[in-house]
Amino acid sequence: MTEPPGPGPVPGAVPETFAFRCGRCDHGWEATFQAVFFTDPVADPDLQSTLEYVDEAGRAVPSPLTDAVCPRCGSRRVRIAAAGS
Template sequence: MNPQPRSVPETFAFACGDCGHGWEATFQVMFFTDPLAPSGLATQEYVDEAGRAVRSPLDEAVCPRCGGRKVHVLEAGLAERARKAEHERAAHPPRHRPHFPHRSPGRPD
């Protein structure tokens, strides 16, 4: 009798190097232990949001917008934080402030 695999949800953020599209996807990472292996060899399998077993999303990610394969994996939430910061920067551009040279103590002006 094989024990049930344990499952851990893991969210990845992706950014396409071709079109700039960013997205996140959550996968269930299933861990299996082979009871017949001498050291109890463990393997893992990724299951996508639709319930399909897929290869590691870190190996062969494809952009859903343009089909590009120059996909970068980011920390989960990073793509959303970058989008939000870009939106805030566009809504509130920084004010220009003149730069004056620093004065050193003991140095004449």
């Protein structure tokens, strides 16, 4: 996995904000990630684009759509919606 350039905007990234709600403790929160599409011709000779998410601290993270964890209770029973919904 490619290391991002650190905190701050990532060149070519698209910001995505998600709203989360814990199914265990009902805690709600929003988080913004940078969605980065890139192609690695060495690792993928078919030139398929790869999507990587970068958190607000500039770290590459698993997809928030599949790996959300409640920051209050640690539960993985998290529902996700578009921000503001």
